[in-house]
Amino acid sequence: MSTKTETAAADRRLGEDLxxxxxxxxxxxxxxxxxxxxxxxxxxxxxxxxxxxxxxTLSLVGESGCGKTxxxxxxxxxxEPTGGKITLDGRDITHLSAGAMRPLRRDIxxxxxxxxxxxxxxxxxxxxxxxxxxxxxxxxxHGVKRAxxxxxxLVGLSPEHYNRYPHEFSGGQRQxxxxxxTLALRPKVIVADEPVSALDVSIQAQxxxxxxxxxxxxxxxxxxxxxxLSVVRHVSDRVAVMYLGKIMELADRTSLYERPMHPYTxxxxxxxxxxxxxxxxxxxxxxxxxxxxxxxxxxxxxxFHTRCWKAQEVCKTTEPPLAELAPGHQAACHFPENTxxxxxxxxxxxx
Amino acid sequence: MTQQEDxxxxxxxxxxxxxxxxxxxxxxxxxxxxxxxxxRSVDDLSFSVARGKTLGIVGESGSGxxxxxxxxxxxxxxGTAKITGEILLDGQxxxxxxxxxxxxxRGKRMxxxxxxxxxxxxxxxxxxxxxxEAYRIHNKVTKAVARxxxxxxxxxxxIPNPKSRVDDxxxxxxxxxxxxxxxxxxxxxxxxxxxxxxxxTALDVTVxxxxxxxxxxxxxxxxxxxxxxxxxxxxxxxxxxxxxxxxAGRAVEYSSAADIFNSPQHPYTWGLLGSMPRLDRxxxxxxxxIKGTPPSLxxxxxxxxxxxxxxxxxxxxxxxxxxxxxxxxxxxxxxxACHLEAQDRxxxxxxxxxxKL
Ligand SMILES: Nc1ncnc2c1ncn2[C@@H]1O[C@H](COP(=O)(O)OP(=O)(O)OP(=O)(O)O)[C@@H](O)[C@H]1O
Ligand SMILES: Nc1ncnc2c1ncn2[C@@H]1O[C@H](COP(=O)(O)OP(=O)(O)O)[C@@H](O)[C@H]1O
Ligand code: SF4
Ligand code: SF4
Ligand SMILES: [Mg+2]
Ligand SMILES: [Mg+2]
Numbered sequence: 001m002s003t004k005t006e007t008a009a010a011d012r013r014l015g016e017d018l019x020x021x022x023x024x025x026x027x028x029x030x031x032x033x034x035x036x037x038x039x040x041x042x043x044x045x046x047x048x049x050x051x052x053x054x055x056x057t058l059s060l061v062g063e064s065g066c067g068k069t070x071x072x073x074x075x076x077x078x079x080e081p082t083g084g085k086i087t088l089d090g091r092d093i094t095h096l097s098a099g100a101m102r103p104l105r106r107d108i109x110x111x112x113x114x115x116x117x118x119x120x121x122x123x124x125x126x127x128x129x130x131x132x133x134x135x136x137x138x139x140x141x142h143g144v145k146r147a148x149x150x151x152x153x154l155v156g157l158s159p160e161h162y163n164r165y166p167h168e169f170s171g172g173q174r175q176x177x178x179x180x181x182t183l184a185l186r187p188k189v190i191v192a193d194e195p196v197s198a199l200d201v202s203i204q205a206q207x208x209x210x211x212x213x214x215x216x217x218x219x220x221x222x223x224x225x226x227x228x229l230s231v232v233r234h235v236s237d238r239v240a241v242m243y244l245g246k247i248m249e250l251a252d253r254t255s256l257y258e259r260p261m262h263p264y265t266x267x268x269x270x271x272x273x274x275x276x277x278x279x280x281x282x283x284x285x286x287x288x289x290x291x292x293x294x295x296x297x298x299x300x301x302x303x304f305h306t307r308c309w310k311a312q313e314v315c316k317t318t319e320p321p322l323a324e325l326a327p328g329h330q331a332a333c334h335f336p337e338n339t340x341x342x343x344x345x346x347x348x349x350x351x
Numbered sequence: 352m353t354q355q356e357d358x359x360x361x362x363x364x365x366x367x368x369x370x371x372x373x374x375x376x377x378x379x380x381x382x383x384x385x386x387x388x389x390x391r392s393v394d395d396l397s398f399s400v401a402r403g404k405t406l407g408i409v410g411e412s413g414s415g416x417x418x419x420x421x422x423x424x425x426x427x428x429x430g431t432a433k434i435t436g437e438i439l440l441d442g443q444x445x446x447x448x449x450x451x452x453x454x455x456x457r458g459k460r461m462x463x464x465x466x467x468x469x470x471x472x473x474x475x476x477x478x479x480x481x482x483x484e485a486y487r488i489h490n491k492v493t494k495a496v497a498r499x500x501x502x503x504x505x506x507x508x509x510i511p512n513p514k515s516r517v518d519d520x521x522x523x524x525x526x527x528x529x530x531x532x533x534x535x536x537x538x539x540x541x542x543x544x545x546x547x548x549x550x551x552t553a554l555d556v557t558v559x560x561x562x563x564x565x566x567x568x569x570x571x572x573x574x575x576x577x578x579x580x581x582x583x584x585x586x587x588x589x590x591x592x593x594x595x596x597x598x599a600g601r602a603v604e605y606s607s608a609a610d611i612f613n614s615p616q617h618p619y620t621w622g623l624l625g626s627m628p629r630l631d632r633x634x635x636x637x638x639x640x641i642k643g644t645p646p647s648l649x650x651x652x653x654x655x656x657x658x659x660x661x662x663x664x665x666x667x668x669x670x671x672x673x674x675x676x677x678x679x680x681x682x683x684x685x686x687x688a689c690h691l692e693a694q695d696r697x698x699x700x701x702x703x704x705x706x707k708l
Contacts, residue, residue, distance in 0.1 A: 063555035063556070063557065063558075064526070064555050170644045172644060173644070200411040200412055200582060200645075201411070201582065201584075201623060201626045201627055202411060202622055202623060202626045202640055202641035203411075203640070203644065204626065204640075205625075205626035205627075205638035205639065205640030205641075206640040206642075208628075208638055209637065209638055209640060212637075227555070227556070229556070229630060230627070230628040230629060230630050231628055233628060233630060233634060234628035234634060234635075234638065253634075257630070267557060268556060268557065269630070270560075271556045271557045271559065271560035272556055272585065272630050273559070273560075273563070273583065273585030273586050273588060273589045274585055274588060274589075274629075274630065274631045275584040275585045275588045275612060275624070275627065275629060275631075276588055276612055276631055277588050277608045277609045277612055277613075278609070278613075279588075279631065280588065280589060285560070287557075287560060287561060287564065288557045288561075289509075289561075290511070291525040291526070291527045291528065291555075291558060292555070
């Protein structure tokens, strides 16, 4: 239980920018031939600017290959940015060496996309969750084993699971093990890459609730990477919609879902299947044609123009900047939706 | 063995059967003997699909959905699966039929779309040659005619520039295009029955929407019977006329699609609906997960297989723990397998479940 003054201090700090990305870039070189000459680059992340406030959940959504995981790996400094800047709690971490980054690793942790691949099958659960303590040489009050067992209980597993191996657990339980490992060092920020997409719906809901409880208990800040727009609406305070390495729209949850401005966001929302048979016929659908183009050779101007139903000549030649079109609501489009009329229902329930 | 008697006991427990339907599955059981014991992947499953209709099968992973579809298509590896019951395709029983005859029916009268298109396509042959091959097995036509047909099909499923793309290899297609190509292949002989097993699970939402539209349009055109298998209730809501909810190798609920969403009657279906965040509703503060995890199909719990996870398992004394609930019609063809009394179900749905969805 925190005292009054502590709470007040925490409140003041809530809402400060904790993690800031400025014009963040990652281009993966493509090399060919004997000399491995660079012949091009995958523009996986191409100029992202956003901030994550202390205590909030910011989600990154978008279709496969749009650069979500790459962004997560940049933020946690698992890979080196090609350009731009990242600050964590006011400190520039953009190019910190692994050694210099080590003490900060405690503050920012990543949960990985694949709950199967990210746990070493030859290590016990105890060794997996205890590893961060050992690597970071953290002193624990009652020893590492006790600390690990407490973490197991915290994420809804049993302390008896200490000596078991990952393959003995279901997908949802493995994701809990991953979360326990992440929590070991009491991070400030957790970047969670598709934490529930590999799980069945009934188990998904368990893990979503667990993450919410942990956020409340430890004042965690989340960056959640996901492609399921329904899950994203449930968990996020703010949402960034990505397409081909860029942010197309960034807004608080309510504005984004109720008044999407970017045509891509509108199309994404209208493509989500709605579990209600009554909606089947009277729902207005926007169907995009084709697939996402290659990030090796992204379209000129607005990257979405090859699939956008509103595209004009200017869209092919001039890239629209990500601009604040309403308070706290940014979109990158020459002809945004919902800037004048205020009510549209992307799920098409309008009477 | 008492469990068996329970299931086969009452004559009034006849599953949803429609004697005229194009596909009728009756008391299907698919068991796999393994070193750890017998896996009861499908255990007494009955359903039917008429031409021009779509049945959606939903359930968590491991509930027996794919095993069911592979049984219909006769695609289980020889000797591994013990299949009993009846699978009637236009009146002919496929269970026990000679593999050669099943192979003839496959492609001509029934076809399947898989979750992973690469598993259905050969990497070393062009997309076109594979469609041509599939078509010529069942139709005596020249290569040129078959090629023209392949190009038409690719065009039909929305592949741009089909005349040149027909000579591409599968890896040259994007994920969405491969899925379309597989659909083209499945449709090459206008099958009367199309089974789509998680056809869009690996796809992005905008591409998923395109594929679902495609399946809907093609069905309207060919008047085929369609079975769509998925874990996504949204997907079945878009396509299905009827929905069967599976749990642990059995059907727990079966009704018209509208009833499943508007008045579901089984606690597991309630659980699925409560677990899902929904874009078409006000955002709820909290999801309502189902506790626990699905059972192993080697050790299915006694009584109702859902009892370890069910909040209402104690409502009828120890019935849920000892007696397997009959799969029965509770009115208007709406079937469930649950011991709860009608008035209890009604009360729980109206006071506890619906307000939280
Ligand atoms: N190490 C790498 N070398 C080359 N290209 C890469 C590398 N890692 C990622 N890419 C490419 O960068 C782009 C973005 O990839 P990323 O993994 O960030 O996508 P994502 O949004 O997480 O997609 P998904 O939803 O499929 O997980 C893709 O085109 C991908 O192929
Ligand atoms: N060849 C096999 N041998 C043993 N068990 C199998 C075999 N194929 C499937 N199973 C088991 O049958 C159950 C149902 O599988 P499946 O139908 O693939 O589930 P899903 O509903 O996810 O499609 C699972 O427990 C699976 O492990
Ligand atoms: S800038 Fe043009 S092409 Fe891009 S989203 Fe807006 S209208 Fe569409
Ligand atoms: S039979 Fe019992 S355990 Fe099974 S679903 Fe009904 S109430 Fe729950
Ligand atoms: Mg990813
Ligand atoms: Mg399956």
